[in-house]
Amino acid sequence: MKVLTHNMMACTKKQCMGKGFPLGVECTESITLEQEFNYEFVKNIIPKLDWKGIQLIGEKLAITIPPFTEESLLDQEFLKSLYHLLCNVKIITGSLICPNCQRVYPIEKGIPNMLLREDEIYQDVRE
Amino acid sequence: MSLEEKSLNSSKKEKKLLYKQEKKLEKQLEKQRIQEEKNNARQQEEKNKQEILNQRIGFNEPQSDHEAYRVELKHVHQIYDKIALHFDSTRYKAWPIVENFLNKQTVGSMGVDVGCGNGKYLGINNDIYTIGSDICNNFTLICNDKHHEALVADGLLLPYKSDLFEYAISIAVIHHFATFQRRVDAIKEMLRVLKPGGVILVTSWATTQEWKGKNYENQDVMVPWLFQNQFNMDNNNSSSSSSSSNDNNRDIDINNENKKNEKENNDTDTPKKTESIQKSGTKYEVFHRYYHLFEQGEFESIVGEISNAEIIENNLDHDNYYCFIKKTSSTIV
Numbered sequence: 378m379k380v381l382t383h384n385m386m387a388c389t390k391k392q393c394m395g396k397g398f399p400l401g402v403e404c405t406e407s408i409t410l411e412q413e414f415n416y417e418f419v420k421n422i423i424p425k426l427d428w429k430g431i432q433l434i435g436e437k438l439a440i441t442i443p444p445f446t447e448e449s450l451l452d453q454e455f456l457k458s459l460y461h462l463l464c465n466v467k468i469i470t471g472s473l474i475c476p477n478c479q480r481v482y483p484i485e486k487g488i489p490n491m492l493l494r495e496d497e498i499y500q501d502v503r504e
Numbered sequence: 505m506s507l508e509e510k511s512l513n514s515s516k517k518e519k520k521l522l523y524k525q526e527k528k529l530e531k532q533l534e535k536q537r538i539q540e541e542k543n544n545a546r547q548q549e550e551k552n553k554q555e556i557l558n559q560r561i562g563f564n565e566p567q568s569d570h571e572a573y574r575v576e577l578k579h580v581h582q583i584y585d586k587i588a589l590h591f592d593s594t595r596y597k598a599w600p601i602v603e604n605f606l607n608k609q610t611v612g613s614m615g616v617d618v619g620c621g622n623g624k625y626l627g628i629n630n631d632i633y634t635i636g637s638d639i640c641n642n643f644t645l646i647c648n649d650k651h652h653e654a655l656v657a658d659g660l661l662l663p664y665k666s667d668l669f670e671y672a673i674s675i676a677v678i679h680h681f682a683t684f685q686r687r688v689d690a691i692k693e694m695l696r697v698l699k700p701g702g703v704i705l706v707t708s709w710a711t712t713q714e715w716k717g718k719n720y721e722n723q724d725v726m727v728p729w730l731f732q733n734q735f736n737m738d739n740n741n742s743s744s745s746s747s748s749s750n751d752n753n754r755d756i757d758i759n760n761e762n763k764k765n766e767k768e769n770n771d772t773d774t775p776k777k778t779e780s781i782q783k784s785g786t787k788y789e790v791f792h793r794y795y796h797l798f799e800q801g802e803f804e805s806i807v808g809e810i811s812n813a814e815i816i817e818n819n820l821d822h823d824n825y826y827c828f829i830k831k832t833s834s835t836i837v
Contacts, residue, residue: 382635382653385614385668389661398665410651418631421612425668482663488644490656491637491663498661499570 378489380438381422381463384430388475389491399430400482401474402437410465419460420450431462438466561726561794572682579794580680581639583729584621587791588642590735592622601826602675603628605705613670618659618694619677623647626654634673637662642737659690664697666835672697672704676824679708679795687796688809691829695813698831703816707826708798723797730781730788803827 388397428445435442440462442455449455473482473489483490563579566572584591602625609615611631620626620636621643627650636647636654647654657663659677672694681687694704711723779790803818807829816828 378655379653381633382655385635385665386663387665389657389663391661395666415611415631417611418633419612421610422614422633425614427665486645487648488641488655489663490641491661492639492656492658493661495573498573498658 378468378484378487379464380431380434380466380468382489383434383468383473384427384463385425386473386489386491388477388480389493390475390478390480390497393475393477393480396477397475399427399433399476401476402434402468402471403474404437404468404471404484406470407438407466407468410467412464414457414460416456419456419463422463423450423459431459435462438462438468440466561724562792565724566682569683569686572686575682575794576680579726579792583791583793584640585642586737587729587731587735588622588640588646589737590729590731592646593735595622595624598624598628599675599707599822599824601821602673602705602707605671605673605703605828606632606634609671615669615671615673616662616664616694616697618662618672618674618690619680620644620647620652620654621675623650623652623654625673625675626650626652635664660686660693662693662697666696667699669698670702672702674704674706676707676709678706679797680793682794682796684806688806691806691813692810695810695829695831696835700812700831700834702831704829704831705826706803706829707824708802709795710820710823710825711797711799712820713823723799725795725797726792727795729791729793730783731791732786732788798825803829 383400383402386398386400387393388400390397423445431442440458442459442462443449467487468484469487471484473484473491474480475482561579563575566575606625606628609629609632613632615632615634617623617625617634617636620638623636623643623646626634626636626647634653636644636652637657637659638644638647638654639656639658641656644654644656655663659674659681674690674694678687678690681690691704691706694706695702698704781788781790803815803825807813807815807827812831812833812835813829814832816830818825818827820826
């Protein structure tokens with residue numbers, strides 16, 4: 378799971394709609410990729426980013442990004458380090474935690490498992 | 505008028521009233537009887553339908569969302585988890601309609617691929633960011649091996665924030681949902697994560713299957729997969745998938761490629777438990793996947809149920825319906 382993916386995610390539970398993000402992060406293993414910096418790409422995704430989420434995951438990965446300001450868009454160094462964090466850092470093992478219901482979703486082999494159990498989806502159904 | 509006449513008159517009236525009431529009661533009873541007959545006939549018809557369906561696909565039409573969930577788990581998800589690696593070796597050529605849709609997105613666009621399978625569409629355009637999801641863990645492992653972003657999630661419960669993405673694709677997935685309502689819910693869930701103005705491309709198999717030289721008579725069918733045991737993920741490490749998937753030298757036409765495996769089988773109507781067959785010296789295990797094939801007008805019915813969506817284009821191509829659906833306004837939760 379790349380950091381950019383985390384920035385788009387939320388808890389899957391209906392009760393957490395609008396409240397289940399940013400997901401808390403635990404990381405025990407991560408890797409660094411080497412994709413080339415893409416200026417247009419990073420410039421265009423900035424309006425969609427949740428800076429609170431970036432702060433939160435950055436802390437866990439010990440990568441600090443300076444606060445975003447109007448001038449940041451012209452700051453090549455800022456954009457490069459932002460791109461690096463979003464697209465080149467990948468969590469391999471760890472977990473995601475909903476800030477609303479505390480549900481823990483595991484990340485294994487780089488893949489978050491966001492699937493709810495049957496009894497979580499159909500908790501009201503008695504058979 | 506004398507008192508006698510009056511009382512006679514009123515008793516006449518009473519009689520008349522009584523008669524009327526009787527008639528009314530009779531009518532009501534008759535109505536009830538007809539209704540009962542109708543109900544019985546309907547029940548019988550329903551029962552017959554269920555029996556036919558049961559014979560054909562091996563289970564009854566799901567009567568609740570939970571039942572449908574279980575049907576999909578058993579007859580779709582578990583089957584794909586088993587055949588994922590083999591499936592991957594047959595699915596590598598992109599469908600031009602999907603390819604064009606992804607290539608025309610602007611740099612920095614973000615989207616989701618719901619039911620991404622082996623991740624065929626996750627690496628089409630590197631200037632955009634597509635997150636794939638599939639309910640089958642083995643498919644996401646294959647995607648991850650190819651360095652694509654993928655996660656395990658239910659298409660009806662996507663793990664994303666609302667009103668965020670520019671586009672969504674869901675290619676040959678919606679026909680695996682077992683009720684009309686779940687197909688509506690699947691589209692609704694994709695719309696939820698899109699920005700207003702965002703577009704979904706969703707495709708499904710059609711009842712018209714020219715490649716087979718015949719049309720399906722029924723919409724709900726079991727489609728066999730001839731499974732070669734060399735693709736068993738239980739013994740193999742998932743990383744071996746790359747050996748079979750990177751074979752891009754074979755230039756197979758899209759409509760052949762899509763049905764390469766199924767084409768050899770014409771007995772789609774004989775379902776149920778695992779069986780083995782021998783074909784030109786190779787032993788295959790047969791797995792059956794549940795499909796609800798789409799008829800003309802079916803996407804219109806689905807989108808008709810959704811207030812903040814409209815169809816931009818809906819057409820048939822290579823025996824698949826493809827439908828572009830636009831989100832017209834923000835999601836109301």
